[in-house]
Amino acid sequence: MSDLDVRLVDAPPSIPALFARAVATSRGRAGATAPLPTHRLMMTGVRQDVRRLADYAEVTGGVLSDRLPATWLHVLTFPLQVQLMAERDFPFPMVGLVHVANAMTQHRPVRVEEELILSTWTDTLAPHRKGHTVDLVGEVRVGDEVVWEGRSTYLARGRGAEAGPPSPSPGAPGPGPGAPGPDAPQLAIPQTELATWRLPADLGRRYAGVSGDANPIHLTALTAKALGFPRAIAHGMWTHARALAAVQPRLVDAFTVDAQFVKPILLPSTVVLRGGVTDGVGALAVTSRDAASRHLFLQVSRP
Known part of the structure; x- marks a missing residue:
């Protein structure tokens, strides 16, 4: 990462504005033949909006505390991901990318009062049977300490590609421990039922309101x-x-x-959480009520 060009961002980018820019510039992208961007976006001095954090906890079923949820740190880095994907040197049109996998490591709890440094960059471009995947890497630091790392894998659908070695961007690290592959094998569904959730039709709009992810596929x-x-x-x-x-x-x-994001959940819907975690290790799945449709697999482990 030290070889990447660092570009400072003064404030969180506007995701709706970036979606509009991405639509306007979607034609003429070079695709998998082009190199990945070699710069990193960074935002310093990040403090928490506690009201927004409380709204996030409410819509995701969490409990507001002095520790930030690991997934909230993804939300903080996501606007930087979107800015990278909306820029002209990103090889694929952002509209139409499918988020197929996510890996994150929390190295220690991050407290609400801590000042954060956020950064993100592109990494591994890999062939996939349905096109190509590209990784967007996020990092959160407190001072010089890396406290959280995330990796989002996006599929650019297109002509199937022959399997081959992945191509990392210059100066970027390769996938860290636990980073999922684009063709990861389907996992067995855990049998224990933990909860049943009835998801309302406006859930996408509610989550977009607190996360900033206003992709039109979630709104109406x-x-x-x-x-x-x-x-x-x-x-x-x-x-x-x-x-x-x-x-x-x-x-x-x-x-x-x-x-692993397997199948989208149509809204409104009823889904079931299955599995369990013991002493920080376990597996979870979100499925339809009869388990015929598999929506999400999660594996939790110690780093």
Whole structure:
């Protein structure tokens, strides 16, 4: 990462404005033949908006405390990811990218009062049977200490590619421990039922309001249909956050969680959380009531 060009960002970018820019500049992207951007975006002096954090805890089923949820740190770095994807040197059109996996490691609890340094950059471009995947890496520091790391894997759908070695961006580190592969094998569904959730039709709008992720596929049936979905779909990171919040008392101070987003959840819907976590290790799945549809797999481990 030391070889990457660092570009400072003064304030969180406007995600709706970036989506609009991405639509306007979607044509003419070079695709997998182009190199990944070699710069890193960084924002310093980040303090918490406690009211917004409380709203996030409410919509994801968490408990507001003096410790930040690991998934909230993803929310803080996400606008920087979107800015990178909206820039002209990003090889794929941002609209249409599918978030297929996420891995994050919390090295220690991060407290509300701590001042944070956020950064993000692109990494590994890899062939996939449905196109190509690209990773967006996030990092949170307190001073010189790395307290959280995240990796979001996005699929750019297109002509299937022959399997081959992944191509990391210059100067960027490779996937860390626990980073999921784009063709990770499907996991067995845990049998223990932990909770049943009834998800309202406006869940996407509520989560967008606190996370800033205003992708049209989550907002209304009309905007979702325009992008190929029969109804609005729940944010994958809402499902991730809701599942982790359900087992928060069983997590340890330092943990890694790997997520695979399998099938979108249409809104409204009823889903079931299955599995369990013991002493900071375990597996979770979010499925339909009859377990025929698999929406999310999570593996929790010690780093």
